[in-house]
Amino acid sequence: MLVFKFGGASVKDAKAIRNVSNILNDYKEEKIIVVFSAMGKTTNLLEKINLSIYNKNESEFKQLIKELKAFHSLILNDLFKDSAHPIHQVVESKIQKLYGLFDQLSSENHSLNYSKIVSYGEIISTIIICSYLESKNISAQWLDARSVIITDEKHEDTKILWKETIKSYLKNISDVFLTKNIIITQGFIGKNERNETTTLGREGSDFSAAIFAYCGDAKEVIIWKDVPGMLNADPKYFENTVKLDSISYREALELSYYGASVIHPKTIKPLHNKQIPLYIKSFLNPKEEGTTIQGSKEKDALIPSFIFKHNQILFSIKPKDFSFLVEENLSDIFDRLARVNAKINVMQNSALSFSILLDRKKINLEKILSLFKDDYTIRYNEGLELVTIRHYDQKTVDFVTKGKRNILEQKTRQTIRIVLKPNH
Ligand code: ASP
Secondary structure (H helix, E strand, O other), rough: OEEEEEEEHHHHHHHHHHHHHHHHOOOOOOEEEEEEEEOHHHHHHHOOOOOOOOOOOOOHHHHHHHHHHHHHHHHHHHHHHOOOOOHHHHHHHHHHHHHHHHHHOOOOOHHHHHHHHHHHHHHHHHHHHHHHHHHHOOEEEEHHHHOOOOOOOOOOOEEOOOOHHHHHHHHHHOHHHHHHHHHHEEEOEEEEEOOEEEEEOOOOHHHHHHHHHOOOOEEEEEEOOOOOOOEEEOOOOOOOOOEEEEEEEHHHHHHHHHOOOOHHHHHHHHHHHHOOEEEEEEEOOOOOOOEEEEEOOOOOOOOOOEEEEEEEEEEEEEEEEOOOOOOOHHHHHHHHHHHOOOOEEEEEEEOOOOEEOOOOOOOHHHHHHHHHHOOOEEEEEEEEEEEEEEEEHHHHHHHOOOOHHHEEEEOOOOOEEEEEEOOO
């Protein structure tokens, strides 16, 4: 059995979906679980819909639903020219259900509502794609991922309950392969033991693919992307990127942990645990080699890889009473940060000051300042960049720091991380 994952960009319009269908046609003889994301940027739109419900802004809600409907109708009308095809009605009824949620959801359990609403993106994309494949004589079975992926209580960024998930995998999947070769399912979503929809965190569909692969002892996983494989830098910022042909699980984990956006960091562990190889391939050139991620470390140390994070904010936190930073007040600082779910990109301390670097877009600045104002003095520096270089050398360091002020630097033998202030 193989597991494929197609992200939002690979199903962003009718042409892209036809391309996915051609790729699947090339694997006709295989048993495959195919995990899909929502189409294009649908999840962002659904997050706005969720916010409009939270803010009780009905006119905005209606406008956003209209946008969602128009986007999917464009794709549907292109793929299914016959307006009497039942898929039009099926999608319409899903959108009507979503529409009804404005009056049904109380704004109390924000996180439960969030998962319920954003899951519509993946549900709608998979019913359209499955129906399209059938129309092309590719026999596929639609599967609700929530019947397999069982999570803990938390609704967002939730944890997998592995024992329960393996059990429901065996119950719900094995028989399907007796009659069908392809199972179409959703990434990103699961359910908890109270039968409520939960989500695995943004970009979590890669992780879903790894969960299915782990449970079914897959032969391999292919994540289909709009890039030729894992590159040593983001082609948006670098002209001369190099494809990493083959890297180890460990290297892939390090790169994704530091922020390489090609794969979600949680994807690697389940695959490593069962030694299932992961291939990153281009859906634009499906015959090309791509990147292989597997156990061997042989080729790891060859090329410097760069990961940039823009729009960073550096906080420096000092105890007001001039006390040393020791375990006690450090744990107090962590405790306060955990309360606002702050994700630290870099941290460093001196005798009197603790510095943390955070993504400016992911925090509420006022909240963080007020969180510390009783016992600490807190200062911040905005508009920074964080660059991480794996397998660095002086030449690459000089190249990325040129014309920028070095604010903070951390080095190990293999990785350097530098916080930079661009000179304007
Ligand atoms: N659709 C979700 C997102 O945009 C999950 C995913 O695509 O991986 O984050």
